[in-house]
Amino acid sequence: MAKIQMKTPLVEMDGDEMTRIMWKLIKENLLEPYIDLKTEYYDLGLKHRDETQDQVTIDAANATKRLGVAVKCATITPNATRVKEYNLHQMWKSPNGTIRAILDGTVFRTPIIVKGIEPVVTTWKKPITIARHAYGDVYRDVEMRIPGPGKVELVYTPEKGEEQRVLIHDFDEPGVVEGMHNLDASIESFARSCFSFGLQNKRDVWFASKDTISKIYDYRFKDIFQEIYNKEYKADFEKNGLTYFYTLIDDAVARIMKSEGGFVWTCKNYDGDVMSDMLSSAFGSLALMTSVLVSPHGYYEYEAAHGTVQRHYYRYLKGEETSTNSVATIFAWTGALRKRAELDGLKNLAAFADKLEKATLATIESGRMTGDLTRITKLPNPQKLSTEKFIKAIREELDKRM
Incomplete structure (x- = not known):
């Protein structure tokens, strides 16, 4: 079978530790056999970031502005222990924070729903998307x-x-x-991204902060959201039967626990960081969540919502078998490929992304999965697969669909 052709490269940002190992396995087993894969490669591994004085992170973000679509592997944000472990020149800032500041976007994270993995909150029937502001607050403090x-x-x-x-x-x-600080222009971009996402996906939009305590900082967010909604989005929301409302963050948490889901929960930077992990775990697993940064300027960066799986990496270095969940990383690739296909008019590339996602979910639903999922699945007699064997099992399912 001839490989699917691409027109424009993706920006490929490689990462660290166990996710870097999975990145290579995914490319070799699930992408390169089927696609004439075109990427502009940037190594965001911690050692290379240190060698380039973190210039490689800036270069990767600027390449995303030029090419429009990026896919990113999980990376280390070093603390004092990591500085010593990797013999770094300094404690480099979060590469995600650097990239998000350059792209001026909003991070949307949505649980991946798969049969046999049920939400622990029994009222949740539909996925809840977290929209996280990607600038300022404690991340630029x-x-x-x-x-x-x-x-x-x-x-x-x-x-x-x-x-x-x-x-x-x-x-x-x-x-x-x-x-801490924030900028009106960034908050305005945040609001427009959230309202546009709600319209595109036909979902209500909730926004929550703590303006009763933060009477200037948080209130500025509340004001800007309401102004932009009234002027630019209210008519379209009402035409589509959608709603927007603001509430306090503590009230939002209480409401969400009793909701059916199916809406966009818009949060400031730190709130979104914490609540997206809560949602992903409550829906099933950190590795069962998509994450995409959407910029109102037309840039898209897809990534896994979790970290580098450090504990599994140390076991891998000892030659021990690991069973690391690669679903979120696979879906980062499929999301980027689908967006590239949409922008370049490549229906066969979009169809491939759909098939790879269905093959991934079908593998889990057949009872073959990684260790983290065997502990929470309601499927009878699940089969625990190693990191590599799980990816190869997906390859078998994908071959059936191709």
Whole structure:
């Protein structure tokens, strides 16, 4: 069978540890036998990021702006332990944070529904998509250790006009302080991405923050969302029978636990980070969740929502067998291929992405799965497969469909 041809390359961002091992297996077994795969490759492994002073991350993000679609492997965000382990020059920032700031997008994460893996929240009948703002807050913060008594102030020095000062705290003992920021333009892009996603997927949009406590910072989000909705989206939402509403984050959590799902839950950066992990685990597994960054400028970056599976990687290095779930990484590839196909008008490439996803789900539904799923499935007598054997089992299912 002739390989499916591509017109425009994907930006391919390789990653770290066990997900890097799976990345290679997926390409060799599930992609390259069927597609004349065209990618512009960037190695975002931690060692190479350190060697390039993290320039490779910036280059990969700019390539995404140029080519429009990227697929990214999970990467390490180093802490002090990782700096020592990898002998790094410095504690590099999150590559995801760097990429998201350059692309100016919103991260949408949706559970992958598969028979035999049931949500622990029994009322959930439809997937809930988390829309996470991808700029600012604690991910672009500035922090300081306060050694002893003294005043800490927030100071704004305008290019023209009078300086403004606000007392943060008058310390009489040691402590810590943190400064965060956000931008109106980024919040506006966030709002437009969320409302556009809701319209495209015919889903209600919820937005939640804590404006009762954060009366300026969070209230600015609330105001901008309402202004943009009223001016640009309200008529289309009502025409399609869709709703938008704002509520407090604690109220949203309570409502969601009793809902049927099927909507977009829009969150600020940190809230979205935490709540997407809660949702993925409650729906089944961190490895059963899609993740795509959508920029209002027309850029798309697909990735797995989980980390590099460090514990399995150390076992892999010892020569021990692992059973690591590759579904989210496979769906990152299929999402990117489908979007590339849509933009380039390649129906056969889009059909291939659909077939690979169906083959992946069919493999699990046949009882063949990785260890994390055998512990939660309701299917009788599940067969636990190793990392590589699971991918090869998907290859068998895919061959039937091709």
